[in-house]
Amino acid sequence: MPVLNRAGGGPVIAAPPAVGELENAFLQPVIASGRWGFDNPGGLPLEAGLELDPAVAEALGVEQARAAAEFAAYQGLDHAVPVANGTRALVVALMAASVLAAETGKRALVPGGKVLVAGLTWQATAAAPLDRRLAPVLVDVDPRSGVVDAETIASILAADHNAEIVAVVLPHLYCRMVDMPRIAELCEEFGVVSIEDCAHAHGGRTGGRAAGAIADLGTWSFQGSKSVTCGEGGMVTTRHAELVDQLVSIVTCGRAVGRSRPFQAGNERLGALPAALLRAQLRRFYRDQLSTKQRVLAEFEALLGELDGVRAMAPQPHVDRQITYKALASFDLASFGRRALPELAAEYSRLLGCEVATLYDPLNHSDLYLPHTDPANHWSARFAAAVDPSRFDLPGAHELRRGTLAFEHAALLDETFPARFRQATERLRSTTAAMR
Numbered sequence: 001m002p003v004l005n006r007a008g009g010g011p012v013i014a015a016p017p018a019v020g021e022l023e024n025a026f027l028q029p030v031i032a033s034g035r036w037g038f039d040n041p042g043g044l045p046l047e048a049g050l051e052l053d054p055a056v057a058e059a060l061g062v063e064q065a066r067a068a069a070e071f072a073a074y075q076g077l078d079h080a081v082p083v084a085n086g087t088r089a090l091v092v093a094l095m096a097a098s099v100l101a102a103e104t105g106k107r108a109l110v111p112g113g114k115v116l117v118a119g120l121t122w123q124a125t126a127a128a129p130l131d132r133r134l135a136p137v138l139v140d141v142d143p144r145s146g147v148v149d150a151e152t153i154a155s156i157l158a159a160d161h162n163a164e165i166v167a168v169v170l171p172h173l174y175c176r177m178v179d180m181p182r183i184a185e186l187c188e189e190f191g192v193v194s195i196e197d198c199a200h201a202h203g204g205r206t207g208g209r210a211a212g213a214i215a216d217l218g219t220w221s222f223q224g225s226k227s228v229t230c231g232e233g234g235m236v237t238t239r240h241a242e243l244v245d246q247l248v249s250i251v252t253c254g255r256a257v258g259r260s261r262p263f264q265a266g267n268e269r270l271g272a273l274p275a276a277l278l279r280a281q282l283r284r285f286y287r288d289q290l291s292t293k294q295r296v297l298a299e300f301e302a303l304l305g306e307l308d309g310v311r312a313m314a315p316q317p318h319v320d321r322q323i324t325y326k327a328l329a330s331f332d333l334a335s336f337g338r339r340a341l342p343e344l345a346a347e348y349s350r351l352l353g354c355e356v357a358t359l360y361d362p363l364n365h366s367d368l369y370l371p372h373t374d375p376a377n378h379w380s381a382r383f384a385a386a387v388d389p390s391r392f393d394l395p396g397a398h399e400l401r402r403g404t405l406a407f408e409h410a411a412l413l414d415e416t417f418p419a420r421f422r423q424a425t426e427r428l429r430s431t432t433a434a435m436r
Contacts, residue, residue, distance in 0.1 A: 017229050018284055026280040030063055030272050038252070040272040042066060044279070047073065055245055056081060059252045060269055067275040067282075071235060074286040075202070076210035077218075080237045081247040082270040086199045086221025089234035090128035090169070092250050092268055093217040096236070097167060097193040098132075099246050099261060100216060106191045109134060112383055113166035116156060118148045120362050120397035121171045123369040125197050129169065130371055135383060137165070138363050138392040143400040144314040146328065147173055150182040157190045165190075171197035172204060172211055174326045174359075174406055175297060177319050180214040181207035187215070195219065198237075200325035202227040203290045206318050212237040222278055227293075227325050227409055228285045230278035233270050293324035293412035300327050300407075300418045307425055309335025326406040333403065336428055344428070345405050351424040352417075355408035362397035364389040 029043035030036065042062030046052060050069045057065035064082045072080040083089045098109045107113070111133035117126045119138035126136040139156065142149045148170055157165060168187050170178050180196050187194035198204075199221035201211035212218030222233035236247055245258035254265035304312040309332045316322075336344055341358055349356040363369045371377045371387040378384045385391070411417045 017224075017281055018289075022283065023277055023280040026276040027273065030276045036272045037061065038064070038269055038272075040064075043272075043276050046070070053079070053244065055248045055257050059248050059255065059257055061272050061275065063272040063279075064270050064275040067270075067278045068235065070279055070282055071220075072237070074282055075212060075237075076205070077213050077237045078239060079241060079244045080235050081244065081251060082275060083234040083236055083251055083268045084270055085232045086219060086223055086226075086234040087124040087128065088268050089219035089221065089236050090124060090195070090197065091131045092247065093195050093219050093236050094128060094132045094134070094167070094169075095250050095263065095265065096238070096243055096247050097195065097217060099263065100240060100243055101166070101193055103242075106193055107163060107166045109166045109193070112380070112386075114160075114164045114386075116153060116165060116168045116170070117363075118170055118173065119364060119392060119394040120146075120360060120400065121173060121197070122199065122360060123363060123366055125169060125171050126363055126369055127371075129167070130374070130377060130387065133379070133383070134166065135386040138389060138394060140394045140396040141173075141400060142314075143396040145316060146176040146313050146400060146404075147171075147178045150179040150186065153183050154186050157186055157192065160190075163191075165192055167193040167195060169195040169197060171199065172201040172323055174200055174328055175323045176313060176328070177201065177204055177206045177211065177316060177323060179206065179318050180211070181209065181318070184215050193217075199223075199226065201323050202285060202325070203294070203321060204319070204323040205321035206316075208320060211323070213239055216240065217243075222274075222281075227289075228278070228281050230274040230281060233274045233278055289413060290324065292415070293409065294322055296412040296415060296417055297322060297324050297327055300329075300412070300421060303418045303422060304329055307422065309429060310425060324409055324412055326409045327412060328404055328406055330400075330404045337431075341402065341405065347428055348405065348407070348421075348424055351427065352407070352411065352420055354411040357406050357408075359401050359404055359406060362394045362401060364392045364394050365398070 038061040040061045046066045052065045068080040115129040115134045117136045120141045129136045184194045194215035195217045196215040198212045198218045204211040218237040220235040222230045245260040249257040249260035250265040251268040301312040345356045
């Protein structure tokens with residue numbers, strides 16, 4: 001039975017994650033073992049037909065290796081290595097990218113090298129290169145699609161006559177996917193490492209391939225707000241089998257693993273308890289939730305074309321299976337009494353009983369992306385100037401941010417959500433008309 005919304009709107013849509021006996025079944029054997037780190041014996045058996053990566057199991061833990069193998073199978077990936085969280089996944093991926101570049105002849109990830117990053121994303125995507133003394137270059141998004149356009153990347157790489165760009169790190173954002181097959185192809189052409197930030201991309205496929213399997217490396221988050229969560233956790237994926245030993249080595253303090261090369265590193269491991277919780281949540285999302293969320297999202301986006309004052313994002317023909325991390329809608333605020341966007345978000349949240357929020361702040365105007373506040377970024381005056389976010393112009397990101405709202409992805413588990421959104425929109429527009 002739905003919980004009533006005390007604010008006077010519809011029933012409250014419970015925020016993720018769903019929790020029950022499934023999670024308890026996975027957690028209890030690991031808890032009972034009394035060994036919750038890398039030396040754990042594992043809990044419930046691995047899904048039938050799958051195999052553990054012995055390097056992952058020995059260095060990072062049996063339960064962690066089972067989580068990695070099952071995640072790779074559900075998402076359609078070849079190789080996955082668990083890490084502590086999504087932010088550290090980005091840093092670990094850049095560390096491994098240094099080795100990949102050295103072994104394949106790609107541009108070296110040396111201090112001061114430039115990394116192309118979306119100007120509209122969670123700040124960790126841009127902060128991770130700073131951790132490696134690399135300079136993030138903020139690239140504007142297309143306000144129609146919500147992500148960086150592949151041809152924008154092509155133009156920037158073609159104009160990089162001094163070969164200063166050493167990597168491209170782009171996120172699939174909210175329910176939108178970058179054209180990673182084309183971008184990875186461009187990176188190969190120019191000898192640049194490619195990394196896809198898949199923190200929002202669980203379940204997504206584009207160009208006939210799974211998110212996380214297209215670029216040189218993929219990074220994932222299982223933080224509490226994500227479609228699949230274990231509270232805090234992350235994963236690094238790669239299409240390069242020869243890079244797996246190096247990734248495992250980096251995650252476990254630089255210890256020698258298989259054919260890894262020496263590399264200064266620290267402890268980036270995921271614990272056994274979050275790994276067990278992750279295994280349960282993977283089953284919930286991929287088996288029980290994903291198809292419903294994709295169907296409801298498609299109905300929601302089709303509905304937007306029927307309503308005055310609101311529209312969907314531009315179609316993405318390259319996407320085969322859409323991401324379901326939040327639903328986006330863009331608004332003509334004049335049709336809603338010129339309410340400020342946060343006010344409109346609050347009204348929708350009250351009427352729908354779910355979280356409705358504005359988008360991330362563009363990184364050239366973000367209270368959380370402030371490279372100059374860290375003395376480590378002042379190791380050279382040139383670097384400090386290069387990473388100053390105010391030097392980048394992001395008109396597309398600001399245009400998108402001014403008129404777009406994100407609706408909580410748990411709402412997509414409610415088959416009535418599109419109809420209730422229609423009712424809420426008509427109510428808000430009718431009150432606007434009455435005020436005139």
